[in-house]
Amino acid sequence: ESDLSQLQTEVEEAVQECRNAEEKAKKAITDAAMMA
Template sequence: MFLVAQNTGLINQKKKLESDIIQLQTEVEEAIQESRNAEEKAKKAITDAAMMAEELKKEQDTSSHLERMKKNMEQTIKDLQHRLDEAEQI
């Protein structure tokens, strides 16, 4: 009788351990999937950041170019105004 009870206890313990293993495997698989999802999001964020950095550089270049054009135009206006003032004095 003692061996039967011991055997039953061991069988129950084995079933519990098998159940625990299945649960742990499921948790590991979920963690792996979450890790993969996070990695994909990180890759997308890096790609987006690189694209935004490139776009920002282009906009900065355009802004610098327009600023130089503005200064050149302002100088041209000053020169023309000076010539006009001289012409009006004659």
């Protein structure tokens, strides 16, 4: 039971980090496009 909730928490954290990385990538591309 506790193992499952621990695993769920870790998965959610990983998904959140992935979204953050995606946002940073989009921002970097947008910034690069504006500078070009």
